[in-house]
Amino acid sequence: MTFKLMKLASQSQLSSWLPSIHPQVWVFAIGRFLSEVGTGCTLFYAPIFFVNQLGLSATSVGVALGSASISGIVGRIAGGSLADSEYWGRRRTLLLATAISAIASLVLAATDNFSSLVIGSLISGLGIGFYWPAAEAVVADASQIDNRRETFAIARLADNLGLAIGIVLAGFLIAIIGSYRWLFVIDAISFMAFFGVVYVGINETEQQQIEEPEKTELFAAWMAVLRDWRFLVYIAVNIFFTIYISQIHSTLPLYFKNFVLVESTVKGFTETTISGLFAWHLVFAIICQLPVTSILKRCSHTLALTVSAIFWAIGFGLIWVSATVSSHHLLWVTLALGVLAVAIVSYTPSAASLVTELAPENQRGVYFSINALCWAVGSFIGHPLGGWALDQPQIITNSYWLGFILSVAIAVLILQYLNRILAE
Numbered sequence: 001m002t003f004k005l006m007k008l009a010s011q012s013q014l015s016s017w018l019p020s021i022h023p024q025v026w027v028f029a030i031g032r033f034l035s036e037v038g039t040g041c042t043l044f045y046a047p048i049f050f051v052n053q054l055g056l057s058a059t060s061v062g063v064a065l066g067s068a069s070i071s072g073i074v075g076r077i078a079g080g081s082l083a084d085s086e087y088w089g090r091r092r093t094l095l096l097a098t099a100i101s102a103i104a105s106l107v108l109a110a111t112d113n114f115s116s117l118v119i120g121s122l123i124s125g126l127g128i129g130f131y132w133p134a135a136e137a138v139v140a141d142a143s144q145i146d147n148r149r150e151t152f153a154i155a156r157l158a159d160n161l162g163l164a165i166g167i168v169l170a171g172f173l174i175a176i177i178g179s180y181r182w183l184f185v186i187d188a189i190s191f192m193a194f195f196g197v198v199y200v201g202i203n204e205t206e207q208q209q210i211e212e213p214e215k216t217e218l219f220a221a222w223m224a225v226l227r228d229w230r231f232l233v234y235i236a237v238n239i240f241f242t243i244y245i246s247q248i249h250s251t252l253p254l255y256f257k258n259f260v261l262v263e264s265t266v267k268g269f270t271e272t273t274i275s276g277l278f279a280w281h282l283v284f285a286i287i288c289q290l291p292v293t294s295i296l297k298r299c300s301h302t303l304a305l306t307v308s309a310i311f312w313a314i315g316f317g318l319i320w321v322s323a324t325v326s327s328h329h330l331l332w333v334t335l336a337l338g339v340l341a342v343a344i345v346s347y348t349p350s351a352a353s354l355v356t357e358l359a360p361e362n363q364r365g366v367y368f369s370i371n372a373l374c375w376a377v378g379s380f381i382g383h384p385l386g387g388w389a390l391d392q393p394q395i396i397t398n399s400y401w402l403g404f405i406l407s408v409a410i411a412v413l414i415l416q417y418l419n420r421i422l423a424e
Contacts, residue, residue, distance in 0.1 A: 022142035024202065025151055029158035031197030032135075035098070036159045038105070038190025040166020041173075041183040044253040044278050046108070048271065049180035051254060056114055058254060062387020064117040065250055068125030069380030073373060075129015080369020081222075083134040084362065089204045090141070093134035095195060101127030102191035109184035125376070127191075132372035137364045138202070140356040148356060152349040153293040157286060164282035166190075171275025225366050230421055231358050235374055237305070237414040240407060241347055242378025243385075244312050247404070248340060251386030252319070253278070256333065258390070259323055259397055273330070281337035289345045296346060301357075302419035304350035306412055311343035313408040320401040323394075 050061045079097065082088045104124035111117045135155075143151035170183050225231065256277065257268045269277070296304040318336035322329055351371075359367035389400040 020147065021151055021154055025139060025142045025154060027197065027201040028135075028138055028142075029154055031194045031201070032155060033158040033162040034197065035190050035194035036162025037166040037169070038187035040163035040282075041170040041190075042105070042108070042187045043163065043249055044167060044274065045170055045174070045180060045183060045271070047250050047254045048257055048274075049183075050111075050117060052257070053180060054112065054117075056117070057387075058390040059384070059387040060114055061117070062250065062384040062390075064114060064121050065387075066380050066383035067118050068121040068128065069376040069383075070125065071122040072125035072129040072376035072379070075126040075131075076133060076369050076372045076376060077129075079130035080133035080365045080367075080372070082130070083137050083365030083369070085365075090134045090138045090365070091198065091202050091204050093130055094138070094198045094202065097127050097129075097131035097134065098191045098195040098198065099127075100130065102188045102195070103127075105184045105188035105191060109181050109188070129372070129376065132375065133365050133369040136352055136355070136368040136371070140352070140359075140364050140368070141361075143356070148353045149293050149297050149349040150290070152352040153289050153345075156345070156348045157289045160282045160285045160289065164279050164286065167275050167279045167282065171272050171279075174271050174275075222366060225363065225370055228358065230418070231355075231367065231370075233414065233418045233421065234354060234358070235370060237411050237418065238351060238371065238374040239377050239381075240411040240414075241305075241308070241312075241351070242374045243382040244316075244378075244404065245344065245375075246379045246382030247386055248281075248344075250383050251390065254390055255319075255323075255397070259394060269330075269333075277333060277337055280334060281341050284338050285341035285345050288342055292342065292345045293349050296350060300419065300422075301350045301354040302415050302422065304346060305354075306415050308343050308346035308350070309408050309411045309415065311339055311346060313405045315340035315343055316401045316404040316408075320398060320405075323398045 046065070047058075047061055050056050050064070051058055056064075075097075079093055082093045082096075083090050100123060104120055104127055107116065107120035107123055111120055139152055139155050140148075169186075173182060173186075174180065253274055256274050257271075259268060296307065299307070315336050318332055318339060322332035322336060325332060355367055355371045356364065386400075389397050392400075
C-alpha cells in the first residue's frame with residue numbers, strides 16, 4: 001500500500017513538473033534521438049579526422065565545412081517554403097531532408113581529399129537546410145502557449161541525449177577499430193532510421209490540413225517576413241549565438257587535441273578524453289535542460305537569451321584559461337564545457353519559442369526557414385574563422401576566445417533593444 005502511494009505521488013509530481021506534451025512530439029523526439037546518435041559519432045571527430053588523418057590544413061577543413069552553409073541557404077529557403085506548402089508540407093520535407101543527409105554521410109565516409117570533402121559538405125548542408133524549418137515547425141504546431149518552451153526543450157533533450165550516446169560510441173569504436181570512416185557510415189544508418197520514424201509515425205500537422213482562404217503567396221510570404229522589424233532584430237542577435245555554437249562543433253575538438261597540452265607531456269588530449277569531455281558537456285546539458293527551461297520560463301525571451309549570452313562569455317573565458325594555466329587543464333576544460341552546456345540550454349527553447357510567437361501560423365515554415373539561415377550564416381563565419389585561428393601562432397589562437405567575450409557585449413546590447421521594441 002505504501003509503495004503504491006509513493007508511486008502515485010511520484011507520478012503526480014512528474015506530471016505537474018512536465019507539462020502535457022503532444023504525442024507526435026514524443027514520436028518525433030525518438031526519431032531525432034536516433035539521428036543524433038549518428039551525428040554524435042561524427043560531429044566532434046570530423047575535424048580531427050580530416051586534419052590529423054587526411055593531412056588537410058585546419059583552414060581548408062574550416063572552409064570545406066563552412067561550404068555546407070552555401071547549400072544550406074538554398075535548402076533552408078526551399079525547405080521553409082515547402083514546409084508551409086499545402087501540397088508538400090512538413091512531413092515530406094523531413095523525408096527529403098533525411099534521405100539527402102544519409103547520402104551526404106556516405107560521401108563523407110569515402111572522402112580522401114579536399115574536393116570530395118567539399119562535395120560531401122555541400123550535400124550535407126542541403127539536407128540540414130531542408131530539415132530545420134520543417135522540424136521546428138512540426139514542434140511549434142504541436143505546442144501551446146503555456147507549454148511551448150517545454151515542448152522545444154523536449155526536442156532538444158532528445159538531440160542532446162542522442163549526441164551524448166553517439167560521442168561515447170564513437171570514442172569506443174575509434175579505440176577498438178581505429179577507423180574514423182565507419183563513424184560516417186553509422187551516421188548514414190541513423191538518418192535512414194529517422195526516415196523510417198517520420199514515414200511511419202509523423203502525420204501532417206493540423207495547421208497544414210486547414211484550408212486557408214487567404215493563403216499567403218510564396219513571394220508575398222517572404223516579403224512579409226523581411227518587413228517584420230522585430231524578427232530581423234532577433235535574427236541579428238541570433239547569428240551571434242549560432243557562431244558561438246559552431247565553435248563547439250568544429251573548433252574546440254581540434255583545439256583540445258592540438259593546443260591544450262596535458263601536464264608532463266607535449267601532446268593534447270587523447271580521442272578518448274575528448275570523447276569523455278564532450279559526453280560530459282551533453283550529459284550536463286541533458287540534466288540542466290528541463291530545470292533551466294522551467295526557471296527561465298518566468299523570464300521574458302530576451303532576458304533568457306541575455307542569461308545565455310552571459311554564460312557564453314564565462315565559458316569562452318574558461319576556455320582561454322584552460323590553455324594558459326600551467327596545470328589542471330582537464331579541470332578547466334571540464335568546467336568550461338559545463339558552463340557552455342548551460343549557455344546552450346538557456347538559448348534554444350527561448351529562441352525557438354520567440355520565433356513561434358512572432359510568426360503567423362500559416363507562415364511558420366518561412367519564419368523558421370530564416371531562423372535556420374542564422375545557423376548557415378553562423379557556420380559559414382564560424383568554421384573558417386575557427387580554422388584560421390587554429391593555423392595561427394598559439395598566442396593568437398589562445399586570444400581568439402577573448403574576442404568572443406567582447407562580442408557578447410554587442411549581443412547583449414542588441415537584446416536590450418529587442419526587448420524594448422517587443423514591449424511597444
